Amino acid sequence: MWKRIVTHDELIERIDALGRERRLIGPVAREAPGCHPPLRYFYEHVTRAAQLSLDFDYCVYGPKAFVLPPRETLFRFDRSAGTFVATPIMDAQPTALVGAHPCDLHGLRLLDAVFQNDRPDEQYRARRSALFVVGIDCARPCDARATCADWGTNRVVGGCDVMLYADPRNCGNNRRNAQYAVEFCSEAGRTWLGDAGRADDDAVAVSAGYHARKDAAFTRRLSASVEQLPALVRASYDSHIWEKHAARCYSCGSCNLVCPTCYCFDIQDDCDFNGAGGSRQREWDACMLPDFAVVAGGHNFRLLAAQRLRHRVMRKAAWIQQRTGLSACVGCGRCDRACTASISLIDMLNEAAQEAGNAHR
Amino acid sequence: MIDDLDVRCPIPDRGAAPILPVPVEGVQAPRPRIGIFSLTSCEGCSLTILEQEDELLSLLGAIDIVDFREAKSGADGEVDIAFVDGAVSSPHDVARVRQIRKNARILVAIGACACLGGVNTLKHAQSEHDYRQFVYGDRAPQFPTGDARPLSAVVRVDYELPGCPMVGAEFLRFVRCVLSGRPFRLPNDAVCVECKRRGTLCLYEKGETCLGPVTRGGCAAICPAYGARCEGCRGLLGNEQLRIFARNCLQLHGTPLAEILDRLRLFGVFQGETLPDSQPPDGPPT
Numbered sequence: 001m002w003k004r005i006v007t008h009d010e011l012i013e014r015i016d017a018l019g020r021e022r023r024l025i026g027p028v029a030r031e032a033p034g035c036h037p038p039l040r041y042f043y044e045h046v047t048r049a050a051q052l053s054l055d056f057d058y059c060v061y062g063p064k065a066f067v068l069p070p071r072e073t074l075f076r077f078d079r080s081a082g083t084f085v086a087t088p089i090m091d092a093q094p095t096a097l098v099g100a101h102p103c104d105l106h107g108l109r110l111l112d113a114v115f116q117n118d119r120p121d122e123q124y125r126a127r128r129s130a131l132f133v134v135g136i137d138c139a140r141p142c143d144a145r146a147t148c149a150d151w152g153t154n155r156v157v158g159g160c161d162v163m164l165y166a167d168p169r170n171c172g173n174n175r176r177n178a179q180y181a182v183e184f185c186s187e188a189g190r191t192w193l194g195d196a197g198r199a200d201d202d203a204v205a206v207s208a209g210y211h212a213r214k215d216a217a218f219t220r221r222l223s224a225s226v227e228q229l230p231a232l233v234r235a236s237y238d239s240h241i242w243e244k245h246a247a248r249c250y251s252c253g254s255c256n257l258v259c260p261t262c263y264c265f266d267i268q269d270d271c272d273f274n275g276a277g278g279s280r281q282r283e284w285d286a287c288m289l290p291d292f293a294v295v296a297g298g299h300n301f302r303l304l305a306a307q308r309l310r311h312r313v314m315r316k317a318a319w320i321q322q323r324t325g326l327s328a329c330v331g332c333g334r335c336d337r338a339c340t341a342s343i344s345l346i347d348m349l350n351e352a353a354q355e356a357g358n359a360h361r
Numbered sequence: 362m363i364d365d366l367d368v369r370c371p372i373p374d375r376g377a378a379p380i381l382p383v384p385v386e387g388v389q390a391p392r393p394r395i396g397i398f399s400l401t402s403c404e405g406c407s408l409t410i411l412e413q414e415d416e417l418l419s420l421l422g423a424i425d426i427v428d429f430r431e432a433k434s435g436a437d438g439e440v441d442i443a444f445v446d447g448a449v450s451s452p453h454d455v456a457r458v459r460q461i462r463k464n465a466r467i468l469v470a471i472g473a474c475a476c477l478g479g480v481n482t483l484k485h486a487q488s489e490h491d492y493r494q495f496v497y498g499d500r501a502p503q504f505p506t507g508d509a510r511p512l513s514a515v516v517r518v519d520y521e522l523p524g525c526p527m528v529g530a531e532f533l534r535f536v537r538c539v540l541s542g543r544p545f546r547l548p549n550d551a552v553c554v555e556c557k558r559r560g561t562l563c564l565y566e567k568g569e570t571c572l573g574p575v576t577r578g579g580c581a582a583i584c585p586a587y588g589a590r591c592e593g594c595r596g597l598l599g600n601e602q603l604r605i606f607a608r609n610c611l612q613l614h615g616t617p618l619a620e621i622l623d624r625l626r627l628f629g630v631f632q633g634e635t636l637p638d639s640q641p642p643d644g645p646p647t
C-alpha cells in the first residue's frame with residue numbers, strides 16, 4: 001500500500017472536488033435533544049465537504065441504504081398495448097461515500113459477496129459500481145457496545161477506494177491542524193488523492209502498535225474467539241437461551257433493519273388504477289418479523305419468536321460465515337442499541353459459547 | 362341502550378379479497394360503486410380521501426362514488442364497497458351501519474374510530490349518565506348515546522384500514538388491490554420497521570417509551586418522524602406483544618402497568634383494567 005499524509009484543509013478541498021462529480025454522502029451531525037450525548041450522526045447527502053463530521057463516533061444507521069435502498073422500484077410493467085412490457089428502473093447515480101468506519105466497510109464487503117457474487121443483483125451492482133468509497137479509521141471505540149475488535153472488523157481489508165487515518169500526533173482540539181495518513185485501495189483512489197500532500201514512508205499512524213492499542217481499548221468483548229464461535233453457537237441450537245431472551249422480544253425487526261449486513265428483502269407488485277400497468281417493488285424485510293417465514297399455503301415455519309431469534313443469531317455467528325467466508329456480524333453494536341427490549345446479540349453469543357463450552361468440558 | 366356485544370376488534374385481513382369487476386382494456390368495464398359514510402367521528406378519515414390530490418383523478422377514473430357527504434350528496438343505494446368512518450355510539454348509528462352493511466358487497470371500516478372506537482372511547486372513563494349529562498345537560502334524554510364501539514361490534518366488517526386518521530396511501534393501495542383482484546393485507550409488522558426504513562432516531566434513545574414496537578405499522582411511522590412517540594392509533598399487533606410490553610416497561614423503565622393501560626386508552630386500543638390472557642402461537646417447541 002502506497003501511503004501519503006494530507007492535511008485537513010487539503011482533504012476538504014479534494015472532497016469538494018469529488019462532490020462536483022458525484023453525489024456526496026457522509027457522516028452529518030444532528031442535534032438529538034434529550035439524548036446522551038445530545039448529538040447523533042447519520043450518513044446523509046451533503047453538498048459541501050464542510051458539512052461532514054469526519055470525527056464522528058458512529059452513525060446511527062449504516063451505509064446500507066445507499067447500495068440497497070429501504071424501498072425501490074425494480075421495474076414498471078405495462079400491458080396497455082396488448083403485450084406485456086417491463087422496463088427496469090436503474091437508479092445508480094455516481095456517488096461518493098466519504099467517511100465510512102471499518103465496521104461499515106466490512107458490512108459493504110459482505111453485501112458485495114451476497115449481491116455481486118452469490119446472487120448477482122443488477123440494481124445492486126449498478127449502484128455499487130457507481131459508488132466511490134472513502135473509509136476513515138476510528139482511533140478509539142465508537143461506543144461501549146462495539147465488538148469489532150473481537151470480530152476482526154476494525155481493520156480494513158478492502159471494500160473502499162481510499163482509507164484515511166487521522167494521525168494521532170496531530171489530532172487535537174484544533175481540527176485544522178489535523179493530518180490524515182492515506183492508504184490507497186484502488187486505482188480510482190490514487191487518481192483522486194495520489195498527488196495530494198506528501199509521501200509518508202514511516203506511516204506511523206497505521207503501525208502495528210496503533211492497531212494493538214486500539215484493539216485493547218474496547219471494553220465489550222466476545223468470550224470466544226471468532227474461530228471457535230461458529231461451532232459453539234451451532235452446538236447451542238437446542239439450548240434454552242433462545243426462549244429466555246425471546247420472552248422479552250416484540251418481533252419488531254429493529255435489530256435486523258439497523259444491521260449493516262442484514263440484506264433480506266420482500267418483493268410486492270402494485271397495479272395502477274386502470275389495471276393496465278404497475279410496478280414491482282422491493283423493500284427491506286427482517287427475519288425477526290412474525291410473517292417473515294410464511295410460505296404459500298399460509299404455513300409459517302418459524303412461528304415462535306425464539307425460533308426467529310435463534311435463526312438470526314445463527315445467521316450472524318455461523319451460517320453466513322460458512323457460506324461467504326466473511327463474518328456476518330461486524331460488531332457495530334447497532335442491534336443491541338436498537339433493541340427497545342434490551343436484548344443483546346453479544347450477551348446471547350457469550351451465553352451460547354459458555355454453555356456449549358461447559359458441555360464440552 | 363345499544364345491543365350489548367363484545368367490544369373487540371378482529372383484523373379480518375387474512376381472508377381472500379372478494380373479487381370485483383376488473384376494468385379490461387378497450388371495454389368500458391363497470392366501475393365499482395363506492396359509498397363513503399360517516400358515523401360518530403370528525404369525518405377526517407373521509408376527508409383523507411379528498412386529500413389524495415395527486416391520485417384523485419386516476420382514482421375517480423376507476424371508481425364511481427355514489428354517496429359521499431364530504432364531497433357530494435346522494436341516495437343510500439346499493440354499493441360495491443362502503444367505506445365507513447366513525448364509531449357506533451347511538452341507536453341511530455346502529456341502524457345506519459346495519460343499513461350500510463345490507464346495501465354493500467364489501468364493508469370497510471376506515472380509521473381508528475371505526476376500527477377500535479377511537480378517541481370517542483375516552484368517555485368510557487365516566488359513567489354513561491355522567492358523560493351524557495356533561496355533553497347534553499338537561500336535554501340528555503333527547504340524545505340517546507351510549508358507549509363508542511367499533512363497527513365490528515355491530516356488523517360484519519370485511520376490511521379495516523386503521524389509523525387516526527386512516528393512511529391515505531393505504532386506502533389507495535386497498536382500492537388498487539380490489540380493482541386488480543389481488544388480496545389486500547394490512548402490514549403485520551411493528552411501526553419500528555418504518556422508523557428504520559426512514560432512518561429515524563428511535564425515541565427510546567431519549568428514554569421515551571414509544572408504543573411503536575407493539576403497534577401495527579403502515580403509517581410510515583409519521584409520529585416518531587416528527588419527534589412524537591407512537592400512541593398506537595393503528596391498534597396493537599397482538600395481545601402477546603402487549604403483555605411483553607407491559608413486563609418490559611416495568612422491568613426496564615419502572616413504568617407501572619396502570620400507566621401503560623392508560624396510554625392505550627387514547628384510541629381505544631385496549632380498554633381493559635388488566636392485561637389480556639394471551640395464547641402464544643402454536644408451534645413445535647424450539
Ligand code: SF4
Nearest residue numbers: 259329330332333335
Ligand atoms: S449483528 Fe448487530 S453488531 Fe453485528 S453487524 Fe449487525 S447490527 Fe452490528
Ligand code: SF4
Nearest residue numbers: 249250252253255339
Ligand atoms: S429489536 Fe429486540 S425486540 Fe425487536 S425483534 Fe430484535 S430482539 Fe426482538
Ligand code: SF4
Nearest residue numbers: 553556563564571573
Ligand atoms: S421511535 Fe418508536 S416506532 Fe420508532 S423505532 Fe423507536 S420504538 Fe419503534
Ligand code: SF4
Nearest residue numbers: 580584591592593594
Ligand atoms: S406512529 Fe403510531 S400513533 Fe402515529 S400514526 Fe403511526 S400508529 Fe398512529
